[in-house]
Amino acid sequence: MNHIDDGRLRDEWWLATLGRMVIWARLRVREAGTAEVFDSDGNTLVYDSEDTARAMLMDAEFVSLDGLDDADAAERGFLPGELTPPQGDDDGVLQAGMVQTFGGNA
Secondary structure, three states, X not given: OOOOOOOEEXXXXXXXXXXXXXXXXXXXXXXXXXXXXXXXXXXXXXXXXXXXXXXXXXXXXXXXXXXXXXXXXXXXXOOHHHOOOOOOOOHHHHHOOOEEEOOOOO
């Protein structure tokens, strides 16, 4: 695993879909073994472990972007290339892209 200078081990992107809307969540695993989820409301939720954070995301019907194959994306009505996590230099900028609507009437 690549270590990132600010105490992060890695970031993972998770998503939930509702029609043509994608709601993103970022799971950040820390070196200490704790995990944080940054949600579409701009909240950072802290969990005691990566497993607990993953379970909470799955309970909320989120799926890992890394585990999403072409068939899973198609089942949700998306082309794999359409699903790109938001980008930003800080969480405030990032939050603006945490809910995305594709095609159709928004």
